[in-house]
Amino acid sequence: MDLKDKLISSFMAFENNVDIEHPVHDVRTEAMKNFELKGFPSKKEEAWKYTSLKSLQKTDFSIFPKEEGNTLEYKDVKRYFLHEIDTYKIVFIDGIYSSYLSETTHDGVDICLMSSALTKPMYKPVIDVYFNKVASKDESLTSLNTAFSREGAYIYIPKNKMPKKPIEIIHFATGNEASLLLQPRNLIIAEENAELQVIERHQSLTSNEVLTNSVTEIFAADSAIVDYYKIQNDAENASLIDNTYIDQKNKSVVKVHTFSFGGKLTRNNLNFYQNGQYIDSTMKGVTILGDKQHVDHHTLVHHIEPNCESHQDYKGIYGENSTGVFNGKIIVDKIAQKTNAFQQNNNILIxxxxxxxxxxxxxxxxxxxxxSHGCTIGQLDEDALFYLRSRGIPKKEARALLMYAFANNVLESVRIPELKARINKLIAKKLGVNLGFDL
Amino acid sequence: MAYTEEELKKELETKEYEYGFYTDIESDTMPVGLNEDVVIAISKKKGEPEWMTLWRLEAFKYWKEMEEPEWANVKYEKPDFQAISYYSAPNKKPKYDSLDEVDPELLDTFKKLGISIDEQKKLAGVAVDIVMDSVSVATTFKKTLAEKGIIFCSISEAIKEHPELVKKYIGSVVPKKDNFYAALNSAVFSDGSFCYIPKGVRCPMELSTYFRINQAGTGQFERTLVIADEGSYVSYLEGCTAPSRDENQLHAAVVELIALDGAEIKYSTVQNWFPGDKEGRGGVYNFVTKRGLCEKNAKISWTQVETGSAVTWKYPSCVLKGDNSIGEFYSIAVTNNHQQADTGTKMIHLGKNTRSTIISKGISAGKSQNSYRGLVQVNSRAENARNFSQCDSLLMGNECGAHTFPYIEAKNKTAQIEHEATTSKIGEDQIFYCNQRGIDTEKAIALIVNGFSKEVLNKLPMEFAVEAQKLLEISLEGSVG
Structure with missing residues (x-):
């Protein structure tokens, strides 16, 4: 049975476990209809021209993970957390919430679970206003996620509030299943003048196959500030389809940083909708790949109102048999005068x-x-390499240093110093060198 | 000179098509519709050998199975292919030896267009193979060319007289089943130009062809084949104007260029077909397939100035097959009122040390939509491939659109590719900079628009550049300068 049929038949089983009287379920049913109609996207579609999901569809993924026995000791997974500083944590193991590893709060702000937000009446007014409002109702994989939406992170920051510490959302896959499909659904709301920082990570702990089809909706009200960091450094058999939809209102600032260093297949659909004026949207990314890894960055910025800005800066370093895709789309509507949209994509093939x-x-x-957009594909500058080597820096380190420099202006805007240090280490590891200093 | 952006915009909007007139020449037109019999009839009418008829029929077979492409960023009413007459030739067919024999009305048409088929042309050193409604009616300078061994004639003549060349190269760069319109063209092409430059010969003059669509309701299916043998050079010009007509006309041409080792082809186009009136009624559909093949050390350079047609769908491309070959593409596309243009290029790097340059300038005014769509592909064996692309758009008025769809695919680590695109209106800071230096605003605008398109206009051959300005008329350059 192919994956699509399996998903369709699983939906009935899924309905037995959720409250089908809840209005959210109508949204799910509607989304399922769309997925049934469209199925998985094929390479024939323009948006999927360079990324094939064919091999994934042949895998017999288990859709509902076992509920028991998925425990992890904090000391075993400590290194995946940003343990140098104190953070709020929302942790899932094989798609199931782990209260033991998590640290949530309801103290002035809500940092908790999607499952409670979708079921408890006190959240209903918020869910009615925001759930599935910015996510695409047309795109089939987003619809698939919507149909099975049950669990994920729910973050609500009221007006003029700011959580005391950054929030980490981590998904672990333990390999209890031979192959696992995860569909987390996150909802993040920053009310007027609120501010928050989120770090998201998907981590598989075994070589068993994992496919994550994640949807995150972010709403930034007037003057809200949202920093979102995605760390994608997963195991060799883990694939990720990340769909992020961001709705911005007047004067809000949203920055999304994507660091892609691992995983088998990664597809990032990052969509910004600027529903207001004087908005600033920033998306930056560093991609360093080897092996047969495949990363596809798909960004969309829709400038709907006047006087807004958007900045995109994606750097890629591709080695071995890896494939990189970048598709950045900027749409400027007729009334969106005085828009300033900037896009850059630089790549090095090694x-x-x-x-x-x-x-x-x-x-x-x-x-x-x-x-404006600029795009380059090139190599490391031989002269610069020679310069460094003439000063006694070995070739390998010299190359790494240049690649560091190449990726560095993306790191500049990371506002959590510990995270910046962590990413520096990841880059050094990926490049196979120890520079002995932090940049 | 007092000339502001407002005035320029106004002029662009109100500009009526200046070359809209209709020459009353009796035409030998085929009944409308398309089927195998029509294909055979066209072939027979042109007195073609059997291999050509079979070639056409094969193309027709492919065409029948194909669907009209819809990926382009243009919206238009699909032409009804069964409502078009596929052949029309001026009735007074015999070839003329001197101009006196040519139908005076025809000469008048050319005069209105500012094309001097007579002595002026000779002085300018341009040989013209005029294609009027699909059949060549006059060819000049043939003798001078013949002395050098250059063949410059209509393609139907070439099929009869140089079948070995035509057979070898036709469809070699643009295969019959390449795309919907190429297949259609292969099946029903009525005429076109053929050019062969022998080894080591540098063509002494610019070769040029003026295409005209004249007969109501006839699609024009031109086929051009240019072969530059080893070490030769040719500069080829193609310019187009068409009379005003209320119904949409279809133009689906195929141009194939073959540059053998060390050869160079420079292909320049000025296209000023009827763009439809202010409300977007009428106008020519221009669906063209143009492609060149470069062997070792060869160079192909495309230059185009696109101002006409209601819908344009055109991607002059270079296949850089040989090592050290060079491809260039320079383009200005101006759209106004309801015009839509989806144009660009493809640079396919196959050989080592291949280089390509793309400079594309789009100017949109009125309610028009202007798109750049390009592909730069570096294959795994193309060591040291180098590409530079730049596409700039200038928007005038708030109802038009400018779009860019560049595809860049690199499979070789030694590739160096740069792509840049900008979209803007005339910047206030640019004007301020000029003002600051004592240049008034009107002059500053003129200067900026001038500079915007200069890069491409400069690439046109001298003789043509003058004519291009005249044909353009609408050109921001000429009127502002």
Whole structure:
């Protein structure tokens, strides 16, 4: 049975476990209909031209993980947390919430679970207003997630509030199942003038196959500030389809950083909708790949109102047999005058078998705008390499140093110093060098 | 000169098509519709050998199975392929030896267009193979060219007289089943130009062809084949204007360029077909397939100035097969009123040390939509491939759109690819900079628009550049300068 049929038949079993009287279930049913109609996207579709999901569809994923026996000791997984500083933690093991590893709060702000938000009446007014409001109702994988939406992180920051510490959302896969499909659903709401920082990580602990189809909805009200960091450094058999939808209102600032260093197949669909004026949207990414890894960054910024800005900066270093895809789309509506949209994508190929496909795309309907995109594919500068070597720096380190420098301006805007240090270490490890200092 | 952006915009909007007139020449037109019999009839009418008829029929077979492409960023009413007459030739067919024999009305048409088929042309050193409603009616400078061994004639003539060349190269760059319109063209092409430059010959003059669509309700299916043998050079010009007409006309041409080892082809186009009136009625559908193949050390350079047509769908491409070959693409596309253009290029790097340059300038005004769509592909064996692309768009008015869809695919680590795109209106800081230096706003605008398109206009051959300005008329350059 192929994956689509399996998912369709599992939906009935899923209905037995959720409250089908709740209005959210209508949303689920509607989404399921859309998925049934569209199925998995194929390479024939423009948006999936360079990424194939074919091999994933042949895998017999288990859709409902076993509820018991999935425990982890904190000391075994400590290194995946940002343990240098204190954080709020929302931790899931094989898709099931782990209260033991987590640290949630209801003290002034809500940092808790999607499952409670979807079931408890006190959250209903919020869910009615925000749930599935910015996520695409058309895109099939998002619909698939919506249909099975039950668990994930729920974060609500009221007006003028700011949580005391950053929030970590971590998904562990233990390998209890031979192959596991996870569909977390996150909802993050920052009310007027609120501020928060989120670090999201998906981590598989075995070589068993895992596919995560995640949907995150972020709502940033007037003057809200949201920093979102995605760390994608997963095991060799883990695949991730990440769909993030961001709705921004007047003067809000949302920054999303994506660090892709691992995993078998990673697809990032990052969508920004600017529903207000004087909005700032930033998306930055560093991708360093080897092996047969495949990362596909798909970004969309829809400038709907005037006087907004967007900045995109994606750097990629591709080695061995890896493949990188970047597709950045900027749409500027007719009334969105004075838009300033900037997009840059720089890539380095360091192996003969690596491939990069990039498609920066502008669709502009307003005249008083400044939009630019730049895209390069090249190698490390031989002269710079020579300069470093002439000063006694070995070739390998010299190359790494240059690659560091290449990726560095993406790291500059990371606002949590410990996280920055951590990512520096990850980059050094990925490049196989120890520079003996932090950049 | 007092000239502001407002005025420029107004002029662009109100500009009526200046070359809209209709020449009353009796035409030998085929009944509408398309089937195998029509394909055979066209072939027979042109007195083609059997291999050509079979070639056409094969293309027709592919075409029948194909679907009209919909991926382009244009919206239009699909042409009804059964409502088009696929062949139309001026009735007074015999070839003329001198201009006196040519139908005076035809000459008048050319005069209105500012094309001097006569002595002026000779002085300018341009040989013209005029295609009027699909059949060549006059070819000049043939003798001079013949002395050098250059063949420059209509493609139907070439099929009869140089079948070995045509057979070898036709469809070699644009295969019959390449795409929907190429297949259609392969099946029903009425005429076009053929050019062969022998080994080591540098063509002494710019070769040029003027295409005209004249007969109501006839689609024009031109086929151009240019072969530059080893070490040769040719500069080829193609310019188009068409009379005003209320119904949509279809143009689906195929141009194939073959540059053998060390050869260079420069192909320039000025396209100023009827773009439809202010409300977007009428206008030409321009669905063209243009592609060139570069062997070792060869170079192909495409230059185009696109101002006409209601819908344009055109991607002059270079297949850089040989080592050290070079591909270039320079384009200005101006859209106004309801015009839609989806144009760009493909650079396929196959050989080592291949280089390509893409410079594309889009200017949109009125309610038009202007898209750049390009592909730069570096294959795994293309060591040291180098590409630079730049596409800039200028928007005038708040109802038009500019879009870019660049595809970049690199499979070799030694590839160096740069792509840049900008979209803007004339910047206030740019004007301020000029003002600051004592240049008034009107002049500053002129200067900026001038500079915006200069890069491409400069690439046009001298003789053509003058004519291009005249044909353009609408050109921001000429009127502002």
């Amino acid at each position: 192996s003969d078998k690596a491939t990069i496909n990039t498609k920066p795309q502008l669709e502009i309907f307003a005249d008083d705008v400044k939009c």
